[in-house]
Amino acid sequence: MDMMEFMKEHKALVEDTLREFFRRKKEGLDHPLIRDAVESIEEYTLRGGKRIRAILMILGYRLFGGAGNEIIKAASSLELVQSYFLIHDDIMDESELRRGEETLHVKYAGIARGKIRDPDRFGENVAIIAGDLANTYAIEMFNSTDFPLDRKNEALMELLRIMEFTGYGQLIDVYSSILDDFGEQELLLLHEYKTANYTIYGPLALGAILAGGNPDVFRDFAIPIGIAFQLQDDILGLFGTEERIGKPVTSDLAEGKKTLLIIKALEMGNEKDRQIILDALGNPSVTREQLEQVRNIVVSTGSLDYSRNLAAKLVQRGKEHLTSLNFPGGEEYRNILLDLADYMIKRTM
Amino acid sequence: MDMMEFMKEHKALVEDTLREFFRRKKEGLDHPLIRDAVESIEEYTLRGGKRIRAILMILGYRLFGGAGNEIIKAASSLELVQSYFLIHDDIMDESELRRGEETLHVKYAGIARGKIRDPDRFGENVAIIAGDLANTYAIEMFNSTDFPLDRKNEALMELLRIMEFTGYGQLIDVYSSILDDFGEQELLLLHEYKTANYTIYGPLALGAILAGGNPDVFRDFAIPIGIAFQLQDDILGLFGTEERIGKPVTSDLAEGKKTLLIIKALEMGNEKDRQIILDALGNPSVTREQLEQVRNIVVSTGSLDYSRNLAAKLVQRGKEHLTSLNFPGGEEYRNILLDLADYMIKRTM
Numbered sequence: 001m002d003m004m005e006f007m008k009e010h011k012a013l014v015e016d017t018l019r020e021f022f023r024r025k026k027e028g029l030d031h032p033l034i035r036d037a038v039e040s041i042e043e044y045t046l047r048g049g050k051r052i053r054a055i056l057m058i059l060g061y062r063l064f065g066g067a068g069n070e071i072i073k074a075a076s077s078l079e080l081v082q083s084y085f086l087i088h089d090d091i092m093d094e095s096e097l098r099r100g101e102e103t104l105h106v107k108y109a110g111i112a113r114g115k116i117r118d119p120d121r122f123g124e125n126v127a128i129i130a131g132d133l134a135n136t137y138a139i140e141m142f143n144s145t146d147f148p149l150d151r152k153n154e155a156l157m158e159l160l161r162i163m164e165f166t167g168y169g170q171l172i173d174v175y176s177s178i179l180d181d182f183g184e185q186e187l188l189l190l191h192e193y194k195t196a197n198y199t200i201y202g203p204l205a206l207g208a209i210l211a212g213g214n215p216d217v218f219r220d221f222a223i224p225i226g227i228a229f230q231l232q233d234d235i236l237g238l239f240g241t242e243e244r245i246g247k248p249v250t251s252d253l254a255e256g257k258k259t260l261l262i263i264k265a266l267e268m269g270n271e272k273d274r275q276i277i278l279d280a281l282g283n284p285s286v287t288r289e290q291l292e293q294v295r296n297i298v299v300s301t302g303s304l305d306y307s308r309n310l311a312a313k314l315v316q317r318g319k320e321h322l323t324s325l326n327f328p329g330g331e332e333y334r335n336i337l338l339d340l341a342d343y344m345i346k347r348t349m
Numbered sequence: 350m351d352m353m354e355f356m357k358e359h360k361a362l363v364e365d366t367l368r369e370f371f372r373r374k375k376e377g378l379d380h381p382l383i384r385d386a387v388e389s390i391e392e393y394t395l396r397g398g399k400r401i402r403a404i405l406m407i408l409g410y411r412l413f414g415g416a417g418n419e420i421i422k423a424a425s426s427l428e429l430v431q432s433y434f435l436i437h438d439d440i441m442d443e444s445e446l447r448r449g450e451e452t453l454h455v456k457y458a459g460i461a462r463g464k465i466r467d468p469d470r471f472g473e474n475v476a477i478i479a480g481d482l483a484n485t486y487a488i489e490m491f492n493s494t495d496f497p498l499d500r501k502n503e504a505l506m507e508l509l510r511i512m513e514f515t516g517y518g519q520l521i522d523v524y525s526s527i528l529d530d531f532g533e534q535e536l537l538l539l540h541e542y543k544t545a546n547y548t549i550y551g552p553l554a555l556g557a558i559l560a561g562g563n564p565d566v567f568r569d570f571a572i573p574i575g576i577a578f579q580l581q582d583d584i585l586g587l588f589g590t591e592e593r594i595g596k597p598v599t600s601d602l603a604e605g606k607k608t609l610l611i612i613k614a615l616e617m618g619n620e621k622d623r624q625i626i627l628d629a630l631g632n633p634s635v636t637r638e639q640l641e642q643v644r645n646i647v648v649s650t651g652s653l654d655y656s657r658n659l660a661a662k663l664v665q666r667g668k669e670h671l672t673s674l675n676f677p678g679g680e681e682y683r684n685i686l687l688d689l690a691d692y693m694i695k696r697t698m
């Protein structure tokens with residue numbers, strides 16, 4: 001099976017599993033407000049996405065010779081973890097759109113508009129609770145799988161470690177807006193915690209543990225690939241189209257996101273360049289014209305090339321490491337994982 | 350051992366266990382911002398409280414003959430669950446004080462003041478993450494206990510069920526402000542989910558499961574006692590002193606909390622009474638004078654008596670049920686639990 005087939009097939013399996021989880025969840029819940037909230041979490045979770053984390057967990061499991069389909073359910077729980085993080089992220093970033101549709105806090109603020117003094121507060125409150133519920137559902141789904149109890153216990157501890165460090169990454173991200181000295185080193189730590197650990201290493205490690213394998217072998221592949229993926233994602237965030245990134249093209253600038261592109265352009269640009277960037281960064285009413293100016297500076301200063309070259313170097317290092325390893329599950333899955341790394345870097349999810 | 354001794358001794362053990370957890374947690378974390386966040390969660394968790402949930406879990410375990418001290422650690426994790434809910438609650442209610450000190454979102458807004466456009470957003474963001482981390486720590490602590498894996502797995506599923514239904518209770522609570530037809534029935538469901546299930550039944554059930562016992566026997570004791578406890582807590586919220594409740598005496602009114610006291614006073618009062626209550630309810634700048642007027646109406650309409658009588662009836666029903674049961678762990682612990690029920694209703698935590 002090639003990588004695209006593997007992804008397509010498993011994306012469908014994961015989404016079926018999520019639908020089934022929500023179907024059973026709703027069966028036991030009569031109260032209309034509760035059902036409505038559960039349906040919102042379901043709809044949000046099933047809006048799309050490549051299910052990359054779930055697929056990596058399945059690959060980690062197969063690479064260590066893991067058989068059977070219980071891994072699909074364990075892997076699907078990562079998509080609920082993802083909903084939990086994204087729902088709370090949307091609140092923190094004050095995002096209005098997620099995958100082209102209303103974020104949950106915006107949706108619920110709309111429901112309360114005209115009924116109470118502070119509909120935005122209501123919207124955020126429901127969304128905080130919805131994120132919390134998605135978190136609890138994720139652990140429930142993961143823990144209801146039928147693996148040997150000792151492995152499942154070990155994997156759950158790893159899942160909690162991943163969630164913990166993703167929280168730390170999120171924290172550094174939130175602080176980045178008030179830190180004057182937020183530079184390349186701080187940013188790469190953030191990418192390691194929030195992306196490499198959470199999106200690439202963690203899922204592979206969980207699959208390995210559930211198959212009885214050693215998760216550590218994935219580290220020198222997953223961390224560089226994960227950081228490269230985030231660098232690439234930030235490039236897409238600044239240079240992509242609204243259709244491609246699912247939110248306004250000015251979002252990253254408006255949020256004040258200190259990406260490596262921005263950090264290096266500030267470092268390598270002249271005083272006028274710096275001023276243009278600083279005027280746009282964190283400015284909620286930043287214009288398309290300002291965006292164009294920032295894009296030009298990121299290109300002309302060589303900052304775009306810097307990020308691209310760093311990403312390419314990291315990808316090569318990660319792939320070389322993976323190629324040097326042998327897995328009990330065989331070369332087929334290793335090749336899928338190698339192709340998947342290329343795919344992620346080129347397309348970004 | 351009598352109830353007060355049991356509580357005092359176990360409160361100290363639980364707090365030592367929490368301190369040890371945070372000591373080890375911080376050992377592995379170098380980053381100053383992350384350490385600071387962990388210290389804030391620790392400080393918040395150790396601000397005080399009777400540790401009633403932890404103590405009930407220990408009692409549930411002892412009642413079913415559970416021996417040894419590993420239960421202390423499992424029980425202490427409920428205090429982290431409590432921090433998770435309270436930190437998020439504080440955001441949702443826009444509370445400034447918790448146990449007489451700054452809530453976390455207020456504390457972090459203060460740190461960002463003057464540094465960014467929207468310090469309140471920053472404060473809320475850090476607090477959302479802090480609550481999320483407390484959630485993850487709670488499951489980690491619970492799952493790192495050394496119980497037989499099958500019992501621990503079953504107990505973890507019950508813990509997740511408790512957290513899920515507490516979330517549903519929270520949801521109904523948040524909705525109560527926009528629902529016109531929020532009445533006694535809705536309120537008692539809210540109390541069942543958010544208080545009886547979470548504060549009384551859940552902890553006892555977890556202790557029972559970890560000792561290999563049947564958690565269901567606690568239901569007809571815990572649910573009525575839990576609802577009574579909440580009714581009593583609402584009385585304290587309206588009639589208590591600032592010192593006693595740890596936040597401004599007008600808080601419940603300002604938040605627009607539709608307690609049974611309020612619902613019944615609206616039902617039983619005349620048009621003028623209703624208007625006075627509706628002017629005060631959900632009014633962020635409600636005065637002490639308005640509070641006094643509302644208190645007088647709650648007394649004169651008989652609403653206070655209604656809540657008190659219902660609470661007393663529920664307590665009696667719960668205690669009678671418990672007295673009819675026999676436990677392998679012996680009568681000593683049952684008597685402590687009976688005394689604890691009285692204590693909770695009289696003092697409120």
